[in-house]
Amino acid sequence: RRIxxxxxxxxxxxxxxxxxxxxQCKKSKPVALVSGSPEKMRKVAQQYGIKPENCYSYQxxxxxxxxxxxxxxxxxxxxxxxxxxxxxxxQAGKHILCEKPMANSSAECQAMIDACQKANRKLMVAxxxxxxxxxxxxxxxxxxxxxxxxxxxxxxxxxxxxxxxHWRHKKALAGGGALPDIGLYCLNTIRxxxxxxPTEVFAYQYSTxxxxxxxxxxxxxxxxxxxxxxxxxxxxxxxxxxxSRRYRVLCxxxxxxxxxxxxxxxxxxxxxxxxxxxxxxxxxxxxxxNQFATEIDHFSECILKDLEPFTPGQEGLQDHRIMEAIxxxxxxxxxxxxxxxxxxDAFR
Ligand code: NAD
Numbered sequence: 001r002r003i004x005x006x007x008x009x010x011x012x013x014x015x016x017x018x019x020x021x022x023x024q025c026k027k028s029k030p031v032a033l034v035s036g037s038p039e040k041m042r043k044v045a046q047q048y049g050i051k052p053e054n055c056y057s058y059q060x061x062x063x064x065x066x067x068x069x070x071x072x073x074x075x076x077x078x079x080x081x082x083x084x085x086x087x088x089x090x091q092a093g094k095h096i097l098c099e100k101p102m103a104n105s106s107a108e109c110q111a112m113i114d115a116c117q118k119a120n121r122k123l124m125v126a127x128x129x130x131x132x133x134x135x136x137x138x139x140x141x142x143x144x145x146x147x148x149x150x151x152x153x154x155x156x157x158x159x160x161x162x163x164x165x166h167w168r169h170k171k172a173l174a175g176g177g178a179l180p181d182i183g184l185y186c187l188n189t190i191r192x193x194x195x196x197x198p199t200e201v202f203a204y205q206y207s208t209x210x211x212x213x214x215x216x217x218x219x220x221x222x223x224x225x226x227x228x229x230x231x232x233x234x235x236x237x238x239x240x241x242x243x244s245r246r247y248r249v250l251c252x253x254x255x256x257x258x259x260x261x262x263x264x265x266x267x268x269x270x271x272x273x274x275x276x277x278x279x280x281x282x283x284x285x286x287x288x289x290n291q292f293a294t295e296i297d298h299f300s301e302c303i304l305k306d307l308e309p310f311t312p313g314q315e316g317l318q319d320h321r322i323m324e325a326i327x328x329x330x331x332x333x334x335x336x337x338x339x340x341x342x343x344x345d346a347f348r
Contacts, residue, residue, distance in 0.1 A: 001027075002029045004031035004070050005073070006032035006033065007030055008035075009035065010037065010041060024290045025296055025300070027300035027301055028072075028299075031070055032050065032054035032055070032056065032069065033056070034055075034056045035056075035057070036058055038057070054070075061088060062092055065092035070094060071303060072094055073089040073097070074126075080104050082101075082104075086115065087112060094121060095122040096121060099125075100188075101181070101316070101319070104174075104175035105175070112313055122309060124309035124313075125315055127192075127295075129188070132289070132294070133294075134267035135192070139192060141256060142249060146273075147251035147273060149252050150193075150229070151250050152233075152250040153231065153233040153234070153248070154247065154248050155236075155248075156186065156236050156246055157185045157244075158178075158182070158238035158239075158243065159182060159239065159241070164213045168181060169213055169214075176217055177218035177219065178220065179218060182237050183221050184323070186236075187322060187323070189262070190233045191319075195343050196228055196229055197227070197342075199337065199340060200336065201329050202336070204330055207220070208240070217239075218239075220236070220237070220238045220239075221236070228340070245260045246259035257269070265290075266288070270284070321338065322338065
């Protein structure tokens with residue numbers, strides 16, 4: 001049995017990645033669309049064999065409640081719209097898979113969690129990296145202490161952008177700049193790799209004066225996170241550099257390098273084990289899988305078997321709490337402490 005999805009928002013991610021990825025899913029199928037552009041929706045529906053009566057506008061979205069073909073809604077809208085469409089979707093009786101960043105604030109995340117709980121519906125944040133085989137393998141190597149204790153991590157997720165009119169450059173729609181959009185991958189993946197929550201952050205923020213791209217949102221965020229085990233992570237995200245999406249983890253008796261780490265495809269994992277003078281280097285070979293398909297199928301499996309998703313709403317809420325501390329640190333130019341939080345992710 002396949003779970004039927006309604007996709008909300010027909011932008012870059014839906015058209016270029018998600019709809020094609022459903023072709024590789026084993027437990028999920030697209031059965032409905034929600035868009036503000038009827039003409040575009042008609043074409044996309046035809047292309048993917050979606051019935052005309054399963055095409056909705058933002059105004060008729062709530063009528064999804066009367067459509068038994070739809071069990072789950074995948075929200076792929078600008079960040080500021082995630083909370084509203086999650087809450088309305090849960091009230092329509094559907095399970096919600098929501099794109100990252102989960103929302104524009106931790107308060108919105110909490111409201112989304114509460115609405116899904118109240119409606120007894122599942123909520124998952126689409127953290128694709130946590131369903132990607134190379135990143136999962138890196139986590140296993142670290143958790144199994146293959147190179148001894150983890151000591152230090154460096155991570156970047158940087159790219160360039162050109163259109164100041166795009167919603168990503170409007171604070172009200174995006175919530176922030178490089179940090180919630182792409183820096184979030186460093187933050188979220190490091191928490192996933194370590195299985196720990198940071199207790200302190202310290203950050204610098206910068207935007208080139210006069211550049212219209214960064215009138216409302218930050219160009220650079222550079223930050224450190226301190227973890228209870230003593231690990232320190234050095235992270236940076238930038239909206240105005242050549243693409244760089246990597247991390248390196250330094251351990252007592254080896255290191256692990258993922259480059260690219262956060263891209264849609266092509267992850268490469270190299271390791272070095274302390275052995276001899278130069279260390280024993282290894283390129284990890286394993287099968288690449290479509291991370292969007294593995295992520296969507298994971299949510300379907302949770303619905304089919306009534307399981308808690310691996311990246312539930314609480315995972316997004318925690319990231320937003322940390323991002324709020326990062327912004328506060330950059331603004332006040334001082335380290336900001338975070339409350340101790342136990343991580344409850346089962347190692348699966
Ligand atoms: P996009 O701009 O390409 O698409 C956004 C869609 O929302 C468009 O179809 C647009 O018409 C629609 N929309 C509805 N109301 C709008 C409004 N008021 N202003 C602007 N657009 C409006 O964006 P995208 O790159 O597809 O991103 C959508 C979501 O997916 C974002 O939350 C983003 O962070 C996330 N995303 C995730 C990944 C990933 O790898 N997981 C990659 C890209 C984007």
